[in-house]
Amino acid sequence: MNNLFVYIELEDGIIANVSFELLTKGRALADELGCKLEAVVIGSGLDGIENQLYPYGVDVVHIADDHRLAPYTTLPHTAIICKLFEAEKPQIALMGATPIGRDLGPRVSSALYSGLTADCTSLIIGEHEDKKEGKKYDQLLYQIRPAFGGNIIATIINPECRPQMATVREGVMKSEIRSKTYKGKVKKIDVPSMVSDTDFVVSIIERHIEQRKVNLSAAPVIVAGGYGVGSKDNFNLLFELAEVLGGEVAASRAAVDAGYIDHDRQVGQTGVTVRPKLYIACGISGQIQHRAGMEDSAQIIAINTDEHAPINAIADYVIHGDVMDVIPKMIKYYKANSK
Numbered sequence: 001m002n003n004l005f006v007y008i009e010l011e012d013g014i015i016a017n018v019s020f021e022l023l024t025k026g027r028a029l030a031d032e033l034g035c036k037l038e039a040v041v042i043g044s045g046l047d048g049i050e051n052q053l054y055p056y057g058v059d060v061v062h063i064a065d066d067h068r069l070a071p072y073t074t075l076p077h078t079a080i081i082c083k084l085f086e087a088e089k090p091q092i093a094l095m096g097a098t099p100i101g102r103d104l105g106p107r108v109s110s111a112l113y114s115g116l117t118a119d120c121t122s123l124i125i126g127e128h129e130d131k132k133e134g135k136k137y138d139q140l141l142y143q144i145r146p147a148f149g150g151n152i153i154a155t156i157i158n159p160e161c162r163p164q165m166a167t168v169r170e171g172v173m174k175s176e177i178r179s180k181t182y183k184g185k186v187k188k189i190d191v192p193s194m195v196s197d198t199d200f201v202v203s204i205i206e207r208h209i210e211q212r213k214v215n216l217s218a219a220p221v222i223v224a225g226g227y228g229v230g231s232k233d234n235f236n237l238l239f240e241l242a243e244v245l246g247g248e249v250a251a252s253r254a255a256v257d258a259g260y261i262d263h264d265r266q267v268g269q270t271g272v273t274v275r276p277k278l279y280i281a282c283g284i285s286g287q288i289q290h291r292a293g294m295e296d297s298a299q300i301i302a303i304n305t306d307e308h309a310p311i312n313a314i315a316d317y318v319i320h321g322d323v324m325d326v327i328p329k330m331i332k333y334y335k336a337n338s339k
Contacts, residue, residue: 003036003060004029005090005163007081008053009100010043010070015052017217018096021173025123026094027057032125033139035091036060040084042077042189044070050186057178064189068200071207072100075199078107083194085112090163092141094123097167109165116165117143117156121172121269121292128157135159141166146269146289153269153288171217171273174296214248214264221247222276224267224294227254228283228304229323235260237327238282244334250274252290268293283323286311303327 006026009016023039030037036059041049043065050061064080081104085093093108095101097119109116122144128137140157141164147154158164216222223242225235235249242249251261253268267274268290279297284290286302286309294300295314302315303326312318319326 002089002091003038004033004092005038005040005085005088005094007093007095007101007104008039008041009096009098010041010072013043013045013070015049016096016098016170017175018098018101018168018170020056020175021170022094022096022168023053023056023058024176024178025168025173026092027178029092029123029125029141030057033091038062038088038090040064040081042069042080043072044068050184054182054184055177055180057182059184060187061184062187062189064191064194066191069191071204073200073202073204074103074107075202076195077104078111079196079199080189080191080194081108082111084189085163093163093165095165095167097169101167105165105167112161112163114161114163114165115158116167117145117158118167120145120166120168121273123166123168126157128159130159140164146292169273171275174275216248216250216265216267216272216274219248219274219276221245221278221280222250222267222274222294222297223247223280223282224250224252224284225255225260225282225323226252226284226290227258227260228285229255229260230283232260234324237324237331241280241327241331241334244331244338245278247276247278252284254285281311281315282327284311285309286314 004026006022008019026037038060039053039058040062044067046063046065095105105116120143124142126142128140137159143156143166223238225238238249250265250267256263256266269292273293275296277298279294280301282303300315301317302311303319
């Protein structure tokens with residue numbers, strides 16, 4: 001088995017953020033395994049796209065460039081990935097847990113009999129001993145993800161089949177450039193040899209794309225509310241504070257389940273993962289499922305009536321008090337002191 005592969009997702013020729021995050025994580029895993037990091041790009045008009053990937057430590061970029069390959073359709077992309085993996089035999093393959101990744105990943109893993117762990121929140125290299133079979137395995141990919149509605153954390157391994165495949169949520173991994181001068185090489189994929197006419201039986205006639213209403217991942221400041229906020233109406237104060245700070249409003253799962261706010265604002269293992277410059281947790285107890293989605297924030301302020309709330313353990317500042325008393329004061333003084 002050979003190298004670590006990352007599928008690069010494109011939308012209108014723009015590389016998805018999750019792909020850069022996977023390249024960063026993939027480079028770290030490849031260094032630990034002592035192998036190369038390879039990227040696969042499938043689409044149209046891809047001249048020079050490798051120059052966007054090299055800085056993340058990519059050693060080889062496989063490019064399939066054909067006007068029929070954009071926008072994404074299932075059959076040709078699946079055919080190309082399957083045949084490429086059969087030829088290159090990667091030991092690990094990573095994709096984003098996006099609508100495209102969730103469509104493509106299972107089809108590739110099923111065709112290659114490799115298995116797939118979806119919606120991972122962490123990836124590490126480890127060992128495993130099968131005492132029943134008397135076998136030891138080294139350098140396995142630990143595919144870690146929430147299960148049973150986020151109530152437990154499952155660690156999944158694939159000792160026998162390759163590649164070890166996983167999809168990873170956007171925002172879970174950090175995106176960092178390895179070196180602006182890093183250089184790899186390009187391998188052009190011969191598209192006609194990889195696909196057949198039947199792979200293009202489905203064609204896209206027209207597309208309507210609605211932009212997401214809330215982009216928590218890009219927000220520099222997040223004001224998050226939990227069940228302790230008390231009601232849907234009380235969340236209006238959080239929106240007011242977020243507006244003063246130029247941020248967004250988020251919530252814990254408990255607040256979403258209570259109907260205080262929409263699910264698209266949920267942070268945590270069953271929501272989105274964020275890394276803002278400032279995260280203000282209001283009335284959030286801070287169970288592990290929520291902390292996993294925000295603990296990498298640059299600075300955390302916790303507002304809670306419980307002195308022993310788990311969120312306090314990771315907070316930079318703790319305000320012990322009622323949210324409905326503290327937030328109006330924060331709004332007042334931020335307005336008075338902000339330029």
